[in-house]
Amino acid sequence: MSATPASLRDEFPLLAATPQLHYLDSAATSQIHRMALDAVVRHETTRRANVSRGTYRLAEAADLAYEQARQTAARFLNATSADEVIFTSGATASLNLVAHAFGGTLKAGDRVVISLAEHHSNFVPWQMLRERTGIELALIPVTTSGQLDLTSLPELIDSKCRLVAVTQCSNVTGAWTDVATLVAAARKVGAKVLLDGAQAVQHGPQDVRALGIDFYAFSGHKCFGPGGVGVLWGRGELLAAMPPFLAGGGMISEVTPQATTWATPPQRFEAGTPPIAQAVGLAAALEWMMSLDWPQIHAREARLCERLIEGLLRIPGLRLLGPEAQEARAPIVSFEIPGLHPHDICQVLDAHQLALRGGHHCAQPLLAALGAEVCTRASIALYNDEADIAALLDGLGFVLRELA
Amino acid sequence: MNDSNALYQDAIKQFAQAAHGHGQLAAATGEAKLDNPLCGDRVRMQVEVASGHIAAVAHETKGCLLCRAAASAIGARAVGQDEAAIESVATALENMLKNETPVPAGWPELSMFEPARAYPSRHRCVLLPFRALLAALTESRR
Missing domain, CATH: 3.40.640.10 (Type I PLP-dependent aspartate aminotransferase-like (Major domain))
Structure with missing residues (x-):
């Protein structure tokens, strides 16, 4: 099976009904498949x-x-x-x-x-x-x-x-x-x-x-x-x-x-x-x-993750949490932007149809060990595509202009 | 599309940045630390109460713009008020957010939070400093 993210997206009723939504919070809850x-x-x-x-x-x-x-x-x-x-x-x-x-x-x-x-x-x-x-x-x-x-x-x-x-x-x-x-x-x-x-x-x-x-x-x-x-x-x-x-x-x-x-x-x-x-x-x-071709999906998720991290690292002062090596991480990307609280970041992103999670992610001991209290998280699943990543990077540009 | 523009109006950013009342009191009579477990907002509020009225207030606030702006509003406005007045403002503010009632009397700057009515998950960010202030005032009475 070689489904594309677009065709996969169509298999998820909520995503099919909201083509404008960039859902990047699957680590919290993934969307439900139509068959389920x-x-x-x-x-x-x-x-x-x-x-x-x-x-x-x-x-x-x-x-x-x-x-x-x-x-x-x-x-x-x-x-x-x-x-x-x-x-x-x-x-x-x-x-x-x-x-x-x-x-x-x-x-x-x-x-x-x-x-x-x-x-x-x-x-x-x-x-x-x-x-x-x-x-x-x-x-x-x-x-x-x-x-x-x-x-x-x-x-x-x-x-x-x-x-x-x-x-x-x-x-x-x-x-x-x-x-x-x-x-x-x-x-x-x-x-x-x-x-x-x-x-x-x-x-x-x-x-x-x-x-x-x-x-x-x-x-x-x-x-x-x-x-x-x-x-x-x-x-x-x-x-x-x-x-x-x-x-x-x-x-x-x-x-x-x-x-x-x-x-x-x-x-x-x-x-x-x-x-x-x-x-x-x-x-x-x-x-x-x-029934899915997982090696193909993993390769696509990794590409999107890499593209997201590249874009994030161009934001001055942004601190990425987690391993640098792609193979060491699932496509879950958390970051801090100095002076900006994750809830404010997520609120502005929401206005641009981006769904991300901000907070301590029910992992306060880990965040403390990493020297953080809260962070913003984008998580990528098999239905995400390049447009989602581009929208997030554009959205963060809005965040910086609106909140900074 | 850009609903957040309404939420993050200049007044909120200016109040948050001004951080009125930020710091600590040397002779606090009451103190409270409250967290918002959802997002990690954290407020440490100190009061110095004399003759039943707030003589000084100070806070250390780690949190989002809404939380910081609310704490700053307290720093700018709370001195001279008594506990009953603060309780009345806190109740009126909660009602303003949840029931679209008018801005609390005597605190016109709290109108900056009117756009937050549309975001129930953010109400607690606005209310946290007021809850911390009330807890500090309760502590001061003991």
């Missing part, structure tokens, strides 16, 4: 029923659609089994699930290693676990370009370390994590590895087996699917040994007045009615993604 939207509507209008509960034909159809969605997510991740795929409400819920359920198997003095580059959703749950159980929380520092400084690993990942939980790709700098080095260090001491894939999934299918990791978390709304759904993948034997996180219907084997026994995974971790139609919509988005 259609799948949600089709499910809700033809198969809407609760799952794992009813025996009537409509409920059976809902069951089938939901479990097929699980199988699709497993293929997207190259998981060994669909039973290793848990549907959640999003990456944040997936990360909290691991912090509670796997975290519940840890004891005081065990070490969890995260990094300074984490989104708050992979930072705060571990701080809370530390408060609850007395685990030791250690931080991998970052280099001046925002990449994880792996020279610290020998001190941090030793026999006390039980889990390394890090981002696969920074939501601020776009820096890719050297997963192979982290996994090798963790394996030496028997520690498990969790990857926060929230920013990685919109740049293509993943292979959790090749990555050699133990847990993987992502959100549907960041990979062209609906909101309100996410995935936690975990190795089967780890999930089987973990206690539940949330309790309720659907996650039990038997409840008696005296005690309750748990269902096997993945149902053990899906208390209550899951996001059924959203999971079906997400599966449609993932199926579509698996």
